[in-house]
Amino acid sequence: MNKSDALKSIAAQANRGDLVFPTNVTASLKIQEALDSPDCGLEVAAKLVITEPLIAARVVAIANSVAYSRFGGGVTNIKTAVTILGFSTLRSVIASVAMRQLSYAVSQPAIRAQMQQMWQHSAHVGALAHLLARKVSHVDPESALFAGIVHEVGSFYLLSRAEEFPSLLDRDTAPASEDAPLETHETFIGRAVLSKLMVPKRVVSAIETLWYGVRTTPPETLGDTLLLANELASVASPLDPRTPEELQALIDNSDFTVDTSTLTQILHDSAGDLSSLTNALLD
Secondary structure, three states, X not given: OOHHHHHHHHHHHHXXXXXXXXXXXXXXXXXXXXXXXXXXXXXXXXXXXXXXXXXXXXXXXXXXXXXXXXXXXXXXXXXXXXXXXXXXXXXXXXXXXHHHHHHHOOOOHHHHHHHHHHHHHHHHHHHHHHHHHHXXXXXXXXXXXXXXXXXXXXXXXXXXXXXXXXXXXXXXXXXXXXXXXXOOHHHHHHHHHHHHOOOOHHHHHHHHHHHHOOOOOOOOOHHHHHHHHHHHOOOOOOOOOOOHHHHHHHHHOOOOEEOOEEHHHHHHHOHHHHHHHHHHHHO
């Protein structure tokens, strides 16, 4: 089965609502669903998080990161961590754990390596988007963090299916034509996975900007913020068709002035915050 046929097959499954997830991912998604219940308060959320050790560890680590240290740091219990982060960031943590769990179900080292790089890229983009939202575009930083973490979740899902459909690893060599359909199989599958993760419409719209849009400089919207974070990420997506030279050129041409500082100065001055949040996501 070639790549096109494999994508068609998975898109047909997605259209029927038959996305394939390992059992541990399904458990994380059930927590995500429970958070949307009107009866889910702080106590219930903390009890849900405790049932999944990976989520619990990540929640505490992020609550103790420099990006959230204004709350005092030294967090050692789930309830306090959930209080500090709030439900919006908690959803980001659950989504990040679900994505990591997808890679745990893959046995082939080559595919796992690509998934690991994809996760490193997503974590870098999430941390950068959070920083840029706070310092530059002044959009909601928690939404920016979430958007950065899940912006490649469709590709992450496809990599998780590559053992079943090896042709998914084939590189696309032909450039996209101007008359190519706006909704490709990849974007359709991406939308389906985002829906399964219960990603809010505002975040989905930002990811659509990444798929189809042109960034405004300086960034003004959540979509602009995500686009810039994706360009500045020090780890590229393994599926990004651009060469390292093209990606570096984007970074070199991304400097601009915000108030009295330049983007380069902001990134330099905030390197500690950025590194702390990135490491909390990756550890």
